Amino acid sequence: MYAxxxxxxxxxxxxxxxxxxxxxxxxxxGAATLEEAMEWLRAHPTFTTTDYVNRRRDxxxxxxxxxxxxxxxxxxxxxxxxxLKKEVS
Numbered sequence: 001m002y003a004x005x006x007x008x009x010x011x012x013x014x015x016x017x018x019x020x021x022x023x024x025x026x027x028x029x030g031a032a033t034l035e036e037a038m039e040w041l042r043a044h045p046t047f048t049t050t051d052y053v054n055r056r057r058d059x060x061x062x063x064x065x066x067x068x069x070x071x072x073x074x075x076x077x078x079x080x081x082x083x084l085k086k087e088v089s
Contacts, residue, residue, distance in 0.1 A: 002031055009034050019052035 001009065003017040010016070021027060025040045041047065 001033065003027065006032060006034065006037055010037060015053070016049055019049040020047070022052050023047060 003021075004014055007014045007017045017025075020037070020040065023044065025037070026032070
């Protein structure tokens with residue numbers, strides 16, 4: 001089964017399967033059986049999606065901050081460039 005099918009069979013979301021994979025669940029060729037998933041979940045009784053979801057959120061925050069810094073840098077560069085052009089003319 002592929003991730004979407006596995007999620008349906010487990011009664012979970014596709015994000016849940018992605019979190020399992022991130023935590024070490026192997027899906028060679030992008031597929032796994034329901035039995036393999038159940039065995040992995042039994043072997044990892046404390047598994048939650050919390051760390052996976054929080055890490056994705058933190059990554060988005062870092063990317064947003066990076067975009068803000070880049071925009072500020074470019075704005076400063078453009079202002080400096082405009083000032084130099086005024087001095088030259």
